Amino acid sequence: MELKKNLPAIFEDFADARQAAFLKAKALKDQNVPLIGIFCTYFPQELAMAMGASIVGLCATSDETIPEAEMDLPRNLCPLIKSSYGFGKTDKCPFFYFSDLVVGETTCDGKKKMYEYLGEFKPVHVMQLPSDQGEASLALWKSEIIRMKEALEAQFGVTITEEDIRGAIALKNDERRALKHLYGLMKQDPAPVLGQDLFKVLLGSTFEFDRSVLPGNLTAIAEKIQSEYEAGTAVDKRPRILITGCPVGGATEKVIKAIEDNGGVAVAFENCNGTKAVEELVDEDNPDVYDALARKYLNIGCSVMSPNPNRLKMLDTMIDDYAVDGVVEMVLTACHTYGVEARSIKRFVNEKKNKPYITIETDYSSADIGQLNTRLAAFIEML
Known part of the structure; x- marks a missing residue:
């Protein structure tokens, strides 16, 4: 079955969400709503939501400001770090400009050193992320979450109660369920939509400042996709690809496009923009809200964790659930944690x-x- 030409129209709002969010960020500032800029999925968003703040991702995905960043940072550094710092330094990104507080986590050496320079022109709070997921690390991460809560209270002159946090946990879990339902539609074969279109929604959802409306919007899109699928609209039968590795977005969407321009379909995303931070919910029955948040967020299977069994566990499940034919790992240049871990992922995918x-x-x-198209065309042809 061929994909109907008018189907992507349902994704237009989410595809333009980042641009529209620039104007929303200005409106929030006019209303004195706190805006917190974040870099990573390890930030417990429920804390900001509990105090009525809005959250926006600051990981830049363009090479526009990298030359400016390289005046301060090494050239042989991850492009995500250089781009993010460059947009902060130059004020070319409204999200940086309007953020009242920037929160970073010590996910990698490049980022944590970059935060020192970023702190020279923006208020920055750095959470000390452990490097493993044992009980001692859980205790440390819980203390960091409490310290983060106290920093928000001090910065904005508010009191964040446990009742407020519980309400935010429930709302954020609703958002996760809606996202899981949406991307879970790709388990169907043939796929109901192209991965490029699904990814627009996944990425666009991160720029919705009113989190209360997001679950309903995502559910409505999922229902429309499913109804059109049942009416006979689908992507033609193609090799099914799972994308893993570094965050995808902006310029690196060229990888998704290259897969699908050369006959494949990206049915699953095991990375920060996909399932990694969404698949597991926060335990709403845990009487200790800080322990509940710490357990959920520390369990994220990022390559910064050593060892990192949760990533393999998720890949194991996803490869089966999405009937994957092949795995493409995208690694950003100089991203050492994903670059080093790629060997164990290759071994797991090939051998297990x-x-x-x-x-x-x-x-x-x-x-x-051109090189991407050549390599991925050969890979998909092999499938």
Whole structure:
């Protein structure tokens, strides 16, 4: 079955969400609503939601400000770090400009050193993330979450109660359930939509400041996709690809496009923009809200964790649930944690799951698009 030409129209609002959010950020400032800029999925968003603040992601995905960033940072540094710092330094991103507080986590050496420079022109709070997921690390992360809560209270002159946090946990869990239902539609074969269109929604949802409306909006899109699928609209039968590795977005969406321009379909995203931070809910029955938050967020299977069994566990499940034919790992240049871990992921995918695997190393430029198409076309042809 061919994909109907008018189907992507249902994604337009989410595709334009980042641009629209620039104006919303200005409106929030006019209403004196606190805006907190974050870099990572390890930030417990429920804390900000509990005090009525809005949250926006600051990880930039363009090479526009990298030359400016390289005046302060090494050239052989991850493009995500350089781009993010560059947009903060130059005030070319409204999200940086309007953020009242920037929150970082010590996920990698490059980021945590960059935060020191970022703190010279923005208020920055850094959460000390443990490097493993044991009980001692859980205790440390819980204390960091409490310290984060106290920093928000001090910065904004508010009191964040446990009751407020519980309400935010319930709301955020509703959002996670709606996202899981949406991307879970891709388990169907053939896929109901292209991965490029699904990814627009996943990325666009992060720029919705009113989290209370997000679950309903996501559910409505999922219902429309499913109803059109049942009416006979679907992507033609293609090799099914799972994308894992570094965050995808902006310039690196070229990887998704290259997969689908060369005959595949990206049915699953095991990374920060996909299932990694959404699949597990916060335990609403845990009497200790800080312990509940600490357990959920510390369990995220990011490559910064050593060892990192939760990533393998998620990949194991997703490869089966989405009937994956091959795995594409995208690694940003100089991202050492994902670069080093790629060997163990390749071994797991090839030997444990008996599936083909390829690593793609890229950055935020367009210089390698031809090479990407050549390599991914050969990979998909092999499938």
